[in-house]
Amino acid sequence: MKSEFDVLVVGVGVGGATTGFFLSSQNIDVLMVEKKKIVGSPVRCGEFIPTQESLKKMLPNSKYIEKIYSLIPEKVVSNKTKWIRFYSPSNKCFEFKFDGLVLKRNLLEQWIVEETLKRNVYLYTSSLVKSIKDRGKFSLVLVEGSQFSGVVKAGIVVGADGFPSKIAEWYGLKTGYGLSDVAFAVQKVLTGVDVEKDVVEMFSGNNYAPKGYAWIIPKGDDTANVGLGIRLNHFKVAHKISVVEYLNHFIKKHPIASKRLSKAKTLNFTAKLVPVGGIVSETHKNNVVLVGDAAGLVLAVNGSGIPTAMISGCIAGELIAEHVKGNLDLNVYSNLLKQEIGKILGRSVTFRKVADIFMGSDKLFDFILKIVGVKGVSKVLKCESLF
Numbered sequence: 520m521k522s523e524f525d526v527l528v529v530g531v532g533v534g535g536a537t538t539g540f541f542l543s544s545q546n547i548d549v550l551m552v553e554k555k556k557i558v559g560s561p562v563r564c565g566e567f568i569p570t571q572e573s574l575k576k577m578l579p580n581s582k583y584i585e586k587i588y589s590l591i592p593e594k595v596v597s598n599k600t601k602w603i604r605f606y607s608p609s610n611k612c613f614e615f616k617f618d619g620l621v622l623k624r625n626l627l628e629q630w631i632v633e634e635t636l637k638r639n640v641y642l643y644t645s646s647l648v649k650s651i652k653d654r655g656k657f658s659l660v661l662v663e664g665s666q667f668s669g670v671v672k673a674g675i676v677v678g679a680d681g682f683p684s685k686i687a688e689w690y691g692l693k694t695g696y697g698l699s700d701v702a703f704a705v706q707k708v709l710t711g712v713d714v715e716k717d718v719v720e721m722f723s724g725n726n727y728a729p730k731g732y733a734w735i736i737p738k739g740d741d742t743a744n745v746g747l748g749i750r751l752n753h754f755k756v757a758h759k760i761s762v763v764e765y766l767n768h769f770i771k772k773h774p775i776a777s778k779r780l781s782k783a784k785t786l787n788f789t790a791k792l793v794p795v796g797g798i799v800s801e802t803h804k805n806n807v808v809l810v811g812d813a814a815g816l817v818l819a820v821n822g823s824g825i826p827t828a829m830i831s832g833c834i835a836g837e838l839i840a841e842h843v844k845g846n847l848d849l850n851v852y853s854n855l856l857k858q859e860i861g862k863i864l865g866r867s868v869t870f871r872k873v874a875d876i877f878m879g880s881d882k883l884f885d886f887i888l889k890i891v892g893v894k895g896v897s898k899v900l901k902c903e904s905l906f
């Protein structure tokens with residue numbers, strides 16, 4: 520079994536899969552290692568992304584949008600939505616046009632990996648990266664799995680292992696995060712729901728998601744992803760009931776949502792930490808780079824992390840390929856990332872912090888929403904400049 524590679528990608532979510540894809544057209548040895556038995560499954564995500572046109576409006580100067588959407592074929596899309604409807608704590612409705620896609624995310628990751636494997640990249644599934652020794656010019660990586668158990672020697676390591684990233688921890692890369700920068704997200708896939716298929720709904724209010732929000736994302740048939748996120752620093756306030764209880768309470772008691780979900784049955788439950796503190800302090804060091812959630816690339820006000828994970832995978836893949844050929848230094852990675860998505864991520868954290876000031880009081884938040892109106896709500900949720 521081959522145990523020496525130019526590049527090792529740890530974790531095959533959207534970030535890792537995209538990195539592998541953009542490395543695969545190059546003449547370099549790449550190994551991808553994923554602890555799940557089947558790439559992409561189980562899904563732990565709301566699966567909602569902007570359409571290519573919507574993302575272009577959010578990131579007008581991006582060089583990577585066409586590249587990442589070329590990896591999203593029609594067959595991995597389960598629904599197309601046209602509107603976002605945001606409810607204030609007193610259930611005033613703020614609705615705006617926004618074209619989106621609801622993905623079959625497991626199929627997305629599987630499709631990218633299938634395309635990648637056609638191009639001579641190695642993949643070990645059911646395989647856990649257990650530890651890493653940084654030897655400067657290369658790393659020795661202990662992998663334990665069904666296809667291979669032993670030490671892999673890798674020139675470059677890509678931390679695509681989600682949040683919190685063990686790869687970041689092992690290489691001593693700092694996040695700069697506090698408790699308010701991490702959300703605990705829980706979600707159920709519900710069937711038998713009565714929702715509008717082209718509307719993504721978001722609900723605020725401290726009774727349901729303290730200083731966070733809940734969502735209903737229609738999957739196109741009679742199923743929907745229904746979840747909510749609460750930041751870790753609000754657990755003290757919220758801890759009298761667990762986050763799962765908050766979700767059950769939302770499903771059963773929210774005056775609007777409960778009507779849509781009254782006959783629903785649960786198909787699947789999932790829970791995961793989500794980074795909402797913006798790009799982590801260190802995304803690169805020597806021969807390691809971080810992509811996706813490992814690098815903190817989630818838009819803090821709306822929880823969107825799929826497009827940014829794919830963009831970072833694209834940047835990392837292309838840069839590493841040039842680096843292995845001796846053309847570019849990996850040092851430029853952090854700057855490339857910031858140039859591409861730094862502004863929108865920074866803005867989303869600022870909006871989150873400002874919203875924090877108002878969201879402690881439902882009355883105050885209702886009042887502020889009334890002042891900013893639908894235009895303001897739309898700009899904040901799309902992370903657009905307010906000026």
Ligand SMILES: Cc1cc2nc3c(=O)[nH]c(=O)nc-3n(C[C@H](O)[C@H](O)[C@H](O)COP(=O)(O)OP(=O)(O)OC[C@H]3O[C@@H](n4cnc5c(N)ncnc54)[C@H](O)[C@@H]3O)c2cc1C
Pocket residue numbers: 529530531532533534535552553554555559563564565566567568646647648649679680681682685704705706746789790791792793810811812813816817822823824825826828
């Ligand atoms: C409930 C919920 C709802 C969400 N909804 C949305 C949404 O609607 N839209 C959106 O854009 N974003 C959403 N997000 C965020 C989005 O899911 C993430 O931003 C995205 O998955 C990041 O992709 P990633 O590849 O960086 O990380 P991940 O998807 O977390 O992938 C990391 C991979 O690494 C593997 N791994 C970890 N450690 C190891 C190891 N040591 N060895 C081997 N493999 C390892 C894991 O098994 C996993 O497959 C949501 C998140 C949650 C939790």
